[in-house]
Amino acid sequence: MPMYKVKPVSPADIKIDLPTCMYKSPNLHAQGMNCGEHAIQNGEVDPALKALEERQDEVLRRLYEIKATVDGLAKTVSTPDADLDASTLSRGPAESVFRGTADLDSLLGKDLGALRDIVINASPACPPLCLLVLHALLCQRYQVLSSVHVHSSVSAVPPPLLSCLGPRHIDSHARQHFQLGFTLIWKDVSELQMKFNTQSMCPIEGEANVARFLFRLLGAEPQDPVAATQMDCWIDTAVFQLSEGGSKERAAVLRSLNAALGRSAWLLGQEFSLADIVCACYVLRAGQTTSAPVNVQRWLKSCQNLGHFDCVYPLLQ
Structure with a gap:
């Protein structure tokens, strides 16, 4: 037997229409509606969603x-x-x-x-x-x-x-x-x-x-494998012999440069390249400009006339 009894506060036969979802939204997959578009109302994009998209961008x-x-x-x-x-x-x-x-x-x-x-x-x-x-x-x-x-x-x-x-x-x-x-x-x-x-x-x-x-990054690297190999060879020669070598090694490099520049205007022929930039800078750093052979001095003058070496000379003084 229950301890106490409470009378019902509502009729027992009341019917309540309970919702089947938390909220409703337009059906994006309805016939005639592109699922790739935003919700459409009366044939136009919802202004609120359009503003939200612009804000996201x-x-x-x-x-x-x-x-x-x-x-x-x-x-x-x-x-x-x-x-x-x-x-x-x-x-x-x-x-x-x-x-x-x-x-x-x-x-x-x-x-x-x-x-x-x-x-x-x-x-x-x-x-x-x-x-x-x-x-x-x-x-x-x-x-x-x-x-x-x-x-x-x-x-x-x-x-x-x-x-x-x-x-x-x-x-x-x-x-x-x-x-x-x-x-x-x-x-x-x-x-x-x-x-x-x-x-x-x-x-x-x-x-x-x-x-x-x-x-x-300049997009000027040689496409010819032979020219690319020659460029790397000149760069390594400048780094390991002009910069780190003794007086005899530097003299040998200057003779090689003089011979190559006697055949063409630049180290790789008629095209200015990274080999010219690196070798010229290392010759200038080694202080070999006055004692360099004739072709090397002419080549250094050509590099200077380009204007790209203007930032280098103030640092050599």
Whole structure:
């Protein structure tokens, strides 16, 4: 027997129409309606959904811009931090000698909204002359945002090294206006190092290897395997014999250069190439200009007349 009994508060035969779903929405799969379209009311796209789609596109665009800024800052910070900022941008003083076409998306892969950053650590005791020449050439091909920094491991840097990439660009604060970032950090390192993509690419070490990477961005690499091999041979000769060899090795290289330049205007024939850039910069760095043979001196004068080496000579004084 129950302890107590409560009278019912409603009739026992009441009927309640319970809903079968939480909310209703238009049927996108109804006859005559494309499932790829948004909800349609009276034959027109719902204005609310259209406004939502436009807002989503705007949010994605802003996210791409933020991603570009964060990626650039992350690469600079991971180098690690630099203490002095001297943002600069330089456009080449002369017309480019390379006639080929190059597209960053085809060379490096498509990256929507992101600025491609090249971060280079170099010692101020041995400035990478050939990379400065390549920077000038890249500025003629792309919109390049360039900057110079000084790491805390370096106590002092001569003023020419702080302005080696040219004058500051008026739009240097807006990264989305540029295609390529070129950051040079003067740092106490034993070997020059370049970082391009910290997530999918290991650092590139050595001035010659970095020069090869930058030269490919110009789209001017020789397609002939023989010419490409000769170019690599001249680059290695400059690096290992002109830079690291003794007086006898340097004299032998100058004789080889003189013989090759006696047969053609440039080291690979009639086309200016990376071999000319690297060898000329290492000859200038070795101080062999006055004692060089006649053909070599004529070739150095031709390189100077191009205008791309203007950034190199102030650093040799």
